[in-house]
Amino acid sequence: MNEELYDKARDAAANAYAPYSNFHVGAVVVADDGRVFEGCNVENAAYGSGICAEGNAISSAAASGVRKIDTVVIACLDAGECYPCGNCRQLMREFSVDTVVVQDGSGALRVHSFDEILPHSFGPDSLGDG
Numbered sequence: 001m002n003e004e005l006y007d008k009a010r011d012a013a014a015n016a017y018a019p020y021s022n023f024h025v026g027a028v029v030v031a032d033d034g035r036v037f038e039g040c041n042v043e044n045a046a047y048g049s050g051i052c053a054e055g056n057a058i059s060s061a062a063a064s065g066v067r068k069i070d071t072v073v074i075a076c077l078d079a080g081e082c083y084p085c086g087n088c089r090q091l092m093r094e095f096s097v098d099t100v101v102v103q104d105g106s107g108a109l110r111v112h113s114f115d116e117i118l119p120h121s122f123g124p125d126s127l128g129d130g
């Protein structure tokens with residue numbers, strides 16, 4: 001199943017809008033109800049305000065009402081390894097992601113628990129009552 005999702009993430013990466021970085025990333029998220037959402041990175045001339053593939057896919061899922069994501073699969077066309085940035089790791093935490101799958105550069109996939117991706121994380125359940 002991860003291979004199929006990875007292929008779908010690669011397809012999304014092919015649609016990345018990355019004229020500045022030429023770094024094409026795609027992501028697929030699987031919601032807890034089984035629905036699948038895709039995203040690609042979308043850059044703009046104000047470099048810092050571009051959107052990551054993972055954030056794009058998670059935002060798409062959120063717009064469809066998803067609040068719990070089981071798996072995020074990330075593919076990159078222009079690098080061997082492709083791990084999520086810090087912002088996306090924190091965004092994944094918000095949606096209680098369980099598993100993150102990334103390419104390892106040799107054609108194989110690495111499957112990580114979320115705690116491996118962002119240990120000792122802080123999220124909505126970390127907030128106290130005051």
Ligand SMILES: [Zn+2]
Nearest residue numbers: 052084085088
């Ligand atoms: Zn990111």
